[in-house]
Amino acid sequence: MSQFNRPPLIQAELAREIAPGVMVIPDQHSDLVPNIGIISGTDAVLVVDSGLGIANGQRVLHKAREIAGAKSLLLTSTHFHPEHAFGTQVFKGLAIIISNAAQADELQEKGALFLHIFRDLGPEVREALEGVEMVMPDETYQGEKVIDLGGKQVVLRELAGHTRGDQIVFLPHEGILFTGDLVENRLFPILFDQDASSRRWIEALTHMLRLAPTTVVPGHGDLGTTALLQEVQDFFTFVREDINLRIKEGQALELIDKEAARVIKERYQEWGNDLWIPFVIRSVYAELTGTPLKSPELSVGSAR
Ligand SMILES: [Zn+2]
Known part of the structure; x- marks a missing residue:
């Protein structure tokens, strides 16, 4: 198993159209590259996530401008985490940057901390983050915002x-949903952020399933497809039930760490990024017991 194993390089030339006017730059299974969306209407083009750092942001911007031509450009982020949103500064002044208010607050509160954490993930990540500055959105909203790009309706929804x-981006007519890290395909969910919550995560998935x-x-x-949403929801339901039972049985946290990890790994053998399993367990434990979160160490030394 290896984490952060590949250079955090967005390959914009690999962009492909998944529906008329909807492009995805695929992540190429590189841990610090997200799936990026470029959605075009007749009047405007919306970019979903800017990538990690200035050079990646420029690659996305270049591709978006190539597609947009004279149309106006908008940028939004699925959440504030560095590999999704820390290329935003290159869009400043060239695109209207939109985010939900909670996400803007988080960027302000935790942006510097995450920059610091990510710089320690290895020399390539540190290099990619060189010169990164936090850029606040031009527009914020609460709850939901519907954007008409010109014959192309897009719903931004805060979850x-x-x-x-977090923010999902939904195209109701095309039935396309960008989930951000609320869904990762066969990778263990990341409950690293202090605001991560399995309870709210399950609610978010219920909302997405309804779409x-x-x-x-x-x-x-x-x-x-929706099967991905269901899989992640089932995962959280399973983990919460398992840990809840162990708490009721009076198992000590250290034993729960060990035993819950064993059953999770057994049940989800095909899922990757095992390093996040201990974080899932500690986060769910803290939620269920109402005790302060005791995060495990993020040991990237062995992962590199
Ligand atoms: Zn994330």
Whole structure:
């Protein structure tokens, strides 16, 4: 198993059209590259996530401008985490940057901390983050915002779970849903952020399931269908039930760490990024017991 194993390089030339006017730059299964969306209407083009750092942001911007031509450009982020939103500064002044208010607050509160954490993930990541500055959105909203790009309706919806200010991007007519890291295809969910919550995450998935999308573009991993949403929801339901039972049986946290990890790994053998399993367990434990979160160490030393 290896994490952060490949250069965090967005390959914009690999962009492909998944529906008329809807492009995805695939993540190429690189941990610090998200699936990026470029959605075009007759009047405007919306970019979903800017990537990690200035050079990646420029690659996305270049591709978006190539597609947009004279149309106006908009940018939004599925959440504030560095590989999704820390290329935003290159869009400043060239695109209208839109985010939900909770996400903007999080960027202000936690942006510098995440920059610091990510710089320690290895020399390539540190290099990619060189010169990164936090850029606040031009426009914020609360709850939901509907954008008409010209014959192309897009719904931005504030949810929470992976962070406090997650955002999904939904195209109701095409049935396409961009989930950010609320869904990762066969990768263990990341409950690293202090605001991560399995309870809110399950609620977010219920909301997404109700939208009944035909195509789900996860934050990381291959595109899928509603089955992806269901899988992640089932995962959280399973983990919460398992840990709840152990708490009722009076198992100590250290034993729960070990035993819950064993059953999770057994049940989800095909899922990747095992390093996040201990974080799932500690986060769910803290939620269920109402005790302060005791995060495990993020040991990237062995992962590199
Ligand atoms: Zn994330």
